[in-house]
Amino acid sequence: xxxxxxxxxxxxxxxxxxxxxxxxxxxxxxxxxxxxxxxxxxxxxxxxxxxxxxxxxxxxxxxxxxxxxxxxxxxxxxxxxxxxxxxxxxxxxxxxxxxxxxxxxxxxxxxxx
Amino acid sequence: xxxxxxxxxxxxxxxxxxxxxxxxxxxxxxxxxxxxxxxxxxxxxxxxxxxxxxxxxxxxxxxxxxxxxxxxxxxxxxxxxxxxxxxxxxxxxxxxxxxxxxxxxxxxxxxx
Numbered sequence: 001x002x003x004x005x006x007x008x009x010x011x012x013x014x015x016x017x018x019x020x021x022x023x024x025x026x027x028x029x030x031x032x033x034x035x036x037x038x039x040x041x042x043x044x045x046x047x048x049x050x051x052x053x054x055x056x057x058x059x060x061x062x063x064x065x066x067x068x069x070x071x072x073x074x075x076x077x078x079x080x081x082x083x084x085x086x087x088x089x090x091x092x093x094x095x096x097x098x099x100x101x102x103x104x105x106x107x108x109x110x111x112x113x
Numbered sequence: 114x115x116x117x118x119x120x121x122x123x124x125x126x127x128x129x130x131x132x133x134x135x136x137x138x139x140x141x142x143x144x145x146x147x148x149x150x151x152x153x154x155x156x157x158x159x160x161x162x163x164x165x166x167x168x169x170x171x172x173x174x175x176x177x178x179x180x181x182x183x184x185x186x187x188x189x190x191x192x193x194x195x196x197x198x199x200x201x202x203x204x205x206x207x208x209x210x211x212x213x214x215x216x217x218x219x220x221x222x223x224x225x
Contacts, residue, residue: 004155009153032212034213036216041218041219042218042219043117043203043205043216043217043218043219044156044203044205044214044216045216046213046214046215049213090155090156094212100158100161100171100172101158101214103148103155103156103157104155105153105154105155106155
């Protein structure tokens, strides 16, 4: 069965430090991969997506993610975190073959001054 | 450009009451979805509509019904609310199934 795992329930980083949020998926073929961000009381907003091609994808707000097929991973990174990045981050996997998009449980990011 | 609009934003129901959550999108998207979000469980798909005129069950459809009223609107109905349906509900839409989704602001529902 398809699944998405975000191993870290929450992460705390200092402002200005680098960030990596982990995402592992289980899927038989090459999936469509997404990272969404949710600020408190808000809906989800797409940060970036991978469909095919270059395995390093750039997104909004200075985020990037790398698709590693051998590790079934799609980790999200940012070189320097800002206080406004504090939010919950969701990894998701889907495809156009009719498979329904599956979301991970989320990782809550705390940013300390 | 409003995107995806959900109403209401908050609702408290008594056990056994019914209600309908409304969702409308103005992006001419083909596909629409209803998710529920519970702490530690991410988003779980309740129902989806791949295109106008079709609806299908998602991961957790029990206790819910949906109607794809037209291309813009996709409603979620709770016929007899239960405390287990206390959750935050999100409507989303996408141009095609499983491509980038755009989300509404959510409806926080409490069933007492």
